[in-house]
Amino acid sequence: MAPRSSRNPPVRSEARPPIVTLLTDFGTQDVYVGIMKGVILAINPHACLIDLTHEVGPQDVTAGAWLLRSAVPHFPTGTIHLAVVDPGVGCKRRGLVVATREAYLVGPDNGLLSPAAGALGVRSVHAIDVPGLVKKRVLGHSISQTFHGRDVFAPIAARLSLGDSPRMFGKRLAGMVTLGLPASIRRAGSLMGQVIHSDRFGNLITNLAGGEIEKLRRQTLTAGFSHPEVSVSIGGATIPRLASAYAAASNGELLAIMGSWDLLEIAVRGGNAAERLAVGRGAPVKVTMKSER
Amino acid sequence: MAPRSSRNPPVRSEARPPIVTLLTDFGTQDVYVGIMKGVILAINPHACLIDLTHEVGPQDVTAGAWLLRSAVPHFPTGTIHLAVVDPGVGCKRRGLVVATREAYLVGPDNGLLSPAAGALGVRSVHAIDVPGLVKKRVLGHSISQTFHGRDVFAPIAARLSLGDSPRMFGKRLAGMVTLGLPASIRRAGSLMGQVIHSDRFGNLITNLAGGEIEKLRRQTLTAGFSHPEVSVSIGGATIPRLASAYAAASNGELLAIMGSWDLLEIAVRGGNAAERLAVGRGAPVKVTMKSER
Amino acid sequence: MAPRSSRNPPVRSEARPPIVTLLTDFGTQDVYVGIMKGVILAINPHACLIDLTHEVGPQDVTAGAWLLRSAVPHFPTGTIHLAVVDPGVGCKRRGLVVATREAYLVGPDNGLLSPAAGALGVRSVHAIDVPGLVKKRVLGHSISQTFHGRDVFAPIAARLSLGDSPRMFGKRLAGMVTLGLPASIRRAGSLMGQVIHSDRFGNLITNLAGGEIEKLRRQTLTAGFSHPEVSVSIGGATIPRLASAYAAASNGELLAIMGSWDLLEIAVRGGNAAERLAVGRGAPVKVTMKSER
Numbered sequence: 066m067a068p069r070s071s072r073n074p075p076v077r078s079e080a081r082p083p084i085v086t087l088l089t090d091f092g093t094q095d096v097y098v099g100i101m102k103g104v105i106l107a108i109n110p111h112a113c114l115i116d117l118t119h120e121v122g123p124q125d126v127t128a129g130a131w132l133l134r135s136a137v138p139h140f141p142t143g144t145i146h147l148a149v150v151d152p153g154v155g156c157k158r159r160g161l162v163v164a165t166r167e168a169y170l171v172g173p174d175n176g177l178l179s180p181a182a183g184a185l186g187v188r189s190v191h192a193i194d195v196p197g198l199v200k201k202r203v204l205g206h207s208i209s210q211t212f213h214g215r216d217v218f219a220p221i222a223a224r225l226s227l228g229d230s231p232r233m234f235g236k237r238l239a240g241m242v243t244l245g246l247p248a249s250i251r252r253a254g255s256l257m258g259q260v261i262h263s264d265r266f267g268n269l270i271t272n273l274a275g276g277e278i279e280k281l282r283r284q285t286l287t288a289g290f291s292h293p294e295v296s297v298s299i300g301g302a303t304i305p306r307l308a309s310a311y312a313a314a315s316n317g318e319l320l321a322i323m324g325s326w327d328l329l330e331i332a333v334r335g336g337n338a339a340e341r342l343a344v345g346r347g348a349p350v351k352v353t354m355k356s357e358r
Numbered sequence: 359m360a361p362r363s364s365r366n367p368p369v370r371s372e373a374r375p376p377i378v379t380l381l382t383d384f385g386t387q388d389v390y391v392g393i394m395k396g397v398i399l400a401i402n403p404h405a406c407l408i409d410l411t412h413e414v415g416p417q418d419v420t421a422g423a424w425l426l427r428s429a430v431p432h433f434p435t436g437t438i439h440l441a442v443v444d445p446g447v448g449c450k451r452r453g454l455v456v457a458t459r460e461a462y463l464v465g466p467d468n469g470l471l472s473p474a475a476g477a478l479g480v481r482s483v484h485a486i487d488v489p490g491l492v493k494k495r496v497l498g499h500s501i502s503q504t505f506h507g508r509d510v511f512a513p514i515a516a517r518l519s520l521g522d523s524p525r526m527f528g529k530r531l532a533g534m535v536t537l538g539l540p541a542s543i544r545r546a547g548s549l550m551g552q553v554i555h556s557d558r559f560g561n562l563i564t565n566l567a568g569g570e571i572e573k574l575r576r577q578t579l580t581a582g583f584s585h586p587e588v589s590v591s592i593g594g595a596t597i598p599r600l601a602s603a604y605a606a607a608s609n610g611e612l613l614a615i616m617g618s619w620d621l622l623e624i625a626v627r628g629g630n631a632a633e634r635l636a637v638g639r640g641a642p643v644k645v646t647m648k649s650e651r
Numbered sequence: 652m653a654p655r656s657s658r659n660p661p662v663r664s665e666a667r668p669p670i671v672t673l674l675t676d677f678g679t680q681d682v683y684v685g686i687m688k689g690v691i692l693a694i695n696p697h698a699c700l701i702d703l704t705h706e707v708g709p710q711d712v713t714a715g716a717w718l719l720r721s722a723v724p725h726f727p728t729g730t731i732h733l734a735v736v737d738p739g740v741g742c743k744r745r746g747l748v749v750a751t752r753e754a755y756l757v758g759p760d761n762g763l764l765s766p767a768a769g770a771l772g773v774r775s776v777h778a779i780d781v782p783g784l785v786k787k788r789v790l791g792h793s794i795s796q797t798f799h800g801r802d803v804f805a806p807i808a809a810r811l812s813l814g815d816s817p818r819m820f821g822k823r824l825a826g827m828v829t830l831g832l833p834a835s836i837r838r839a840g841s842l843m844g845q846v847i848h849s850d851r852f853g854n855l856i857t858n859l860a861g862g863e864i865e866k867l868r869r870q871t872l873t874a875g876f877s878h879p880e881v882s883v884s885i886g887g888a889t890i891p892r893l894a895s896a897y898a899a900a901s902n903g904e905l906l907a908i909m910g911s912w913d914l915l916e917i918a919v920r921g922g923n924a925a926e927r928l929a930v931g932r933g934a935p936v937k938v939t940m941k942s943e944r
Binding site: 090091092093094095096097098099100102103104106107110111114123124152153154155156157158209210211212215216 | 666667668670672674679699701702703704705706718719721722725726727730848850851852895896897898899908909910911916921923
């Protein structure tokens with residue numbers, strides 16, 4: 066997570082409307098998100114505004130961080146990701162502009178940006194100097210204590226989309242508050258992980274990556290066992306193999322599958338695994354290799 | 359639903375930003391939809407992305423098909439409609455590009471696209487040749503088993519928005535999986551239908567069209583009855599006439615009205631008909647003509 | 652709310668894509684909002700469409716009016732705000748185009764637009780002459796009884812975004828249906844108000860403005876009391892001071908704070924005040940000044 070050189074900032078072609086994504090815990094029943102968009106468009110009317118999600122659980126920084134990290138690799142170079150899940154608003158927590166090889170990240174320094182920044186490769190981290198920016202009239206003179214999304218982060222995202230450099234907004238920092246996703250634990254012949262996200266379909270996304278499971282398989286082969294087959298235990302249930310597709314299971318069947326993030330997912334074909342197993346985020350998952358010698 | 363000539367593909371003016379609509383069952387609490395938008399904008403930064411809805415019931419192809427069919431007639435010529443309700447993802451089900459007189463439809467071949475295609479007038483249906491497109495590098499080399507919205511349908515919608523022809527994506531097909539909306543049944547002096555959608559207001563939208571009810575009225579007149587008046591039975595209640603507007607009923611009153619799709623709707627003025635009658639999709643509706651000889 | 656001169660209509664630069672915001676009670680599970688956007692883009696493909704919210708409670712004109720009024724000051728000059736919460740659709744209620752110094756407002760004449768119009772400064776109010784506009788083919792020939800959002804308001808918003816004058820749509824009116832937000836009551840040493848909105852976080856937004864509380868404080872000083880300190884009573888609880896930030900309270904603590912609209916808000920640090928106090932919109936709030944002589 067150590068910042069690298071910022072000599073090569075993200076390139077933005079003038080012809081492409083600059084993309085600003087928004088991820089918050091503001092929900093969509095209020096007009097908070099709409100207001101942030103108004104603020105951005107007042108500064109850069111050509112910004113292309115894309116919602117990632119606004120239904121992060123209220124003040125759930127970890128969930129927001131994970132969702133942001135999932136989304137950022139799929140956006141083109143030059144995208145500005147504005148993220149606000151901010152229980153410390155009005156407090157001493159800093160605001161950040163993070164430049165990566167591909168994108169800018171703007172939001173509070175509470176870990177929300179760190180997994181995404183790590184995935185994209187950090188080039189520089191700048192603190193947002195709110196009083197200085199108010200003095201320079203980059204920010205309005207009345208900054209609320211409760212809505213920095215509107216008063217601080219949205220204007221800065223808009224200015225980045227106009228081509229302003231992160232240096233404009235405050236001092237360079239040596240690092241940022243980081244928030245690791247939980248690590249998995251490898252034992253002889255098994256891998257312990259946990260559920261990091263339960264999606265709308267009740268699919269349970271774990272922190273166990275395809276590469277880790279492959280390593281475990283090779284380890285088992287090296288140990289002289291043949292035909293190692295993955296077995297997954299979660300919520301009292303055991304799934305005896307990895308499925309190649311949802312549709313490879315019969316209707317209502319519990320299955321384990323490498324999901325679209327290359328992470329192990331537990332699902333029910335045509336159903337809801339979170340409900341079936343009565344588990345959610347944080348639930349332990351164990352992968353073992355069954356094999357014959 | 360038989361494909362017609364594709365000699366005249368939908369015209370798109372270069373000056374108009376091409377519209378890509380999105381309809382899914384992905385919900386908005388995850389970032390799946392945002393990711394699809396990132397993928398599209400990485401290919402065509404000028405695409406204008408419009409959400410139809412992402413709250414189709416999980417894997418409810420019929421509801422998705424009906425909602426898509428409701429929306430498509432209101433978009434300008436050249437619009438690309440991307441729809442993903444896809445319980446068969448990763449299985450043998452095909453992906454489709456459907457060209458109609460006015461628009462393109464992209465999504466799984468499971469009936470989701472068929473009512474919309476029928477309403478717009480099909481010109482051609484092409485299968486999406488995923489392995490061939492991976493080889494030609496039109497699609498990325500790692501196609502997930504679970505998220506063809508991101509890996510297959512979004513890139514193809516983006517390329518259509520750049521002007522690519524449906525022929526680019528696979529072989530022409532003679533037809534597609536079709537999903538008829540339920541037909542109504544006409545008897546002497548009555549019409550039997552059903553609720554096909556219950557909206558946010560609890561309005562119950564039926565499959566009984568204005569034209570069918572008009573036919574029934576004329577039939578009744580022809581049979582020598584005068585002043586035929588529609589009467590609607592649903593969920594144990596009988597509504598003795600058609601209202602001309604919600605506001606023509608008194609507050610809390612149950613009413614039957616020709617809705618904005620020219621389909622018979624059952625509503626409660628200032629209330630919720632689905633709750634009042636405790637009925638939902640599939641509930642039978644009967645229209646009879648009361649008259650005097 | 653009396654209309655002023657409309658000699659200087661809102662200026663829109665041709666280079667800026669015109670913004671059309673949408674606020675409705677249509678929800679997002681149906682495609683009603685998507686359809687309105689299709690109608691707008693068919694008329695003006697360069698419109699920039701921004702959702703304020705579509706989750707106004709069904710037919711809750713007051714809530715919609717308040718949300719709209721909160722959002723409009725943050726949008727740039729020339730924005731067109733399209734709002735539809737319309738229990739009287741199909742009835743005699745008029746449709747309106749309101750020109751303000753900064754923006755246009757389009758929607759039903761049921762009070763929905765009035766707080767926003769008041770906040771922006773009304774220049775002119777025009778009734779929408781539906782039959783006349785159908786005759787002139789500005790509107791389509793079949794106007795539904797139930798969906799003026801699609802058939803009337805969206806086309807007019809689109810035409811305003813192309814530069815059409817409000818005069819095009821109907822006769823000028825002397826006024827409009829107004830909907831005041833509830834007034835506060837000032838007594839000696841106290842201020843009575845009420846909750847006007849409960850947001851996603853359970854924050855309770857009241858109708859008590861910073862200026863009113865400041866006046867009360869000065870009044871107390873003038874009366875010879877020193878160190879006046881605000882105390883807030885709501886739902887059986889008393890909060891002995893104003894907090895300077897959410898984060899100034901300890902976790903789980905109830906706090907009173909001047910919110911992002913310069914209105915008094917009641918919140919729970921890291922929690923939900925609406926749930927804690929079991930109160931919602933309309934609940935009375937009392938501000939008193941504690942002081943020493």
